[in-house]
Amino acid sequence: MKPFPLNKAFTFLEPGPVILVSTAGGEYPNIMTLSWTMVLDFSPRFAFMTGPWNYSCQALIKHRECVIAIPTVDMSKTVVSIGACSGAEVNKFEKFKLTPLKAEFVNAPLIKECYANIECRVTDYIKNHGIFVLDAEAAWIDEKRKEKRLFHAIGDGRFIADGEKISHRKIMAAKLPEGV
Template sequence: MRQLKLSKAFTLIEPGPVVLVTTHDGKKDNIMTISWTMVMDFTPVFAITTGEWNYSFAALRENRECVIAIPTVELLDKVVGIGTCTGADTDKFSTFGLTPVQAGLVRAPLIKECLANIECKVIDIVENHDIVVLEGVAAYIDTARKERRTVHAVGDGTFIVDGRKIDRRKMMASKLPSGV
């Protein structure tokens, strides 16, 4: 094996999928791209990593709610574009041709073009690690959508697209919560 620079080790295990997180600051909607996400357990509790460097963070911290929208591969260029500009001076819904949809329980909008959307409430912010812990309060999936492949950021400007799905549900049945 060849040694890898420790500064690149995160590219070996960076989580995914890349998601879009919408917020509403009381005046306008915004979207940020997040590639650092984590499922906390089998409940609808998730974590994202973000902080002061993201324009949306102030709205997230103040209003304590957001939507996690899960895009599919055909939206990759829009996802990257959203992540490389700021909501401080860009209407990202308009600029990237995305449709905001009124959420049921939070002020942040769903994104119509995404495969799935999860309305969330902030339940904790771990400031020394820039981790925002979210609890899902409603979830939606576009069952009519044919494209379902999500993308995963490697962390070096490249992405991996989901591939073939392999089923081992029977083998794992004793470890899965009922209804999953």
């Protein structure tokens, strides 16, 4: 994993892909699958939604940190399977043969097999709605991997893989933050 510019980290979340969230603090590090996410600012600031029915939620509330890992379409079966079991019962890194890598600022691990990883600090928890607000502190990318297409949940058990990229950068020039 190579460092990735923090000011561009939001570009991984902006398209709304299915993500993985790693946490630490239990007997072993854990991973959950999420698709209810949003970008709140270029800073970069993100939010996602989860609740106490998930084991990861306790770790997020207690340790106030996590890693957002960005999987690619070739990982979709594993990613969905990660979201179909609980870290309360199983060590998902072991079960799904994923490699935890030490992060720089948080105790939660990066996931080596993912395209990108974003180290995040929980800055707010809106309990009524299960919304966690996160500030990113570092971002990492595996530029060498061949498959770079992200995938997106429809919500009915089916998914959409990234397709053609269209550039409207000229029209958006005034709206894009510097360096993006």
